[in-house]
Amino acid sequence: METVKISKSKFHLSDKLGERVVFIICLICMFLFLYTAYSKFIDHQRFFKGLSTVSVIGSFAIYLSWLVPSSEVLVSVLLIIPRTYKLGLYGFAGLVSVFTIYIISMVLWAKTLPCNCGGVIEKLTWVQHIWFNLAFIAIAVFALYLSNSNNFKIQKS
Amino acid sequence: MKNFKKIALGLMVGAMAIGFSAFTNAKTSFGHKTLYNASYYSLDGTASHSASDYVYDENGSCTSSTKICSAVWQTTIAPVQGDAPAGSPMFENGTEPGTYKP
Numbered sequence: 001m002e003t004v005k006i007s008k009s010k011f012h013l014s015d016k017l018g019e020r021v022v023f024i025i026c027l028i029c030m031f032l033f034l035y036t037a038y039s040k041f042i043d044h045q046r047f048f049k050g051l052s053t054v055s056v057i058g059s060f061a062i063y064l065s066w067l068v069p070s071s072e073v074l075v076s077v078l079l080i081i082p083r084t085y086k087l088g089l090y091g092f093a094g095l096v097s098v099f100t101i102y103i104i105s106m107v108l109w110a111k112t113l114p115c116n117c118g119g120v121i122e123k124l125t126w127v128q129h130i131w132f133n134l135a136f137i138a139i140a141v142f143a144l145y146l147s148n149s150n151n152f153k154i155q156k157s
Numbered sequence: 158m159k160n161f162k163k164i165a166l167g168l169m170v171g172a173m174a175i176g177f178s179a180f181t182n183a184k185t186s187f188g189h190k191t192l193y194n195a196s197y198y199s200l201d202g203t204a205s206h207s208a209s210d211y212v213y214d215e216n217g218s219c220t221s222s223t224k225i226c227s228a229v230w231q232t233t234i235a236p237v238q239g240d241a242p243a244g245s246p247m248f249e250n251g252t253e254p255g256t257y258k259p
Contacts, residue, residue: 023163039181046247050247080167082160
């Protein structure tokens with residue numbers, strides 16, 4: 001006799017609730033990225049100057065100063081389109097991970113710590129900033145876990 | 158939730174994010190923010206990019222040496238006697254050789 005083992009996730013949310021949680025997380029992530037991208041675009045000169053003072057990336061500062069906010073806008077657009085929200089979540093988690101690695105490396109090795117993160121986020125200390133980023137990575141990963149689980153399917157157009 | 162509702166809500170939140178960002182950056186957005194370029198004395202004699210290593214001193218001077226005496230910082234808050242650069246300080250270089258003499 002053939003036996004089929006069905007493993008069920010211990011963490012269970014109803015389809016509707018799960019879908020809503022993922023959608024709210026997408027909105028929060030999109031809000032964060034659009035908020036910071038706008039301030040980087042509007043005060044671009046300052047952002048560029050800040051990056052150019054960092055020895056490792058200083059020579060690419062002009063490219064990075066456009067690439068970083070553009071990537072944030074792109075990920076935000078992916079997050080609000082139901083067909084691409086998952087790609088957006090991967091992009092969000094990936095970008096924030098890169099930012100976090102950059103901050104940790106700066107804290108460990110750099111003599112100067114220029115923060116040009118945009119808006120009120122610049123008021124955070126570096127350690128607070130790391131925790132802030134880790135929290136956002138965690139909620140993005142949680143949203144991906146929920147949407148990848150078989151508990152519910154996000155409605156597709 | 159229907160997809161068009163999701164997109165509409167997403168656009169609304171996006172507009173809020175930009176509006177909120179514009180609000181918190183209002184002064185810089187339209188060039189109304191006053192920026193101060195001032196020379197600050199280096200406390201450790203290096204061209205450090207850390208604002209805490211500098212001090213504003215109207216009565217300070219530099220004695221001749223190969224160290225770094227002062228550097229120019231751009232700030233959004235006017236320089237205060239005896240304080241480090243404050244208010245989004247940006248290192249503007251403009252270093253001068255010498256040793257800081259209070």
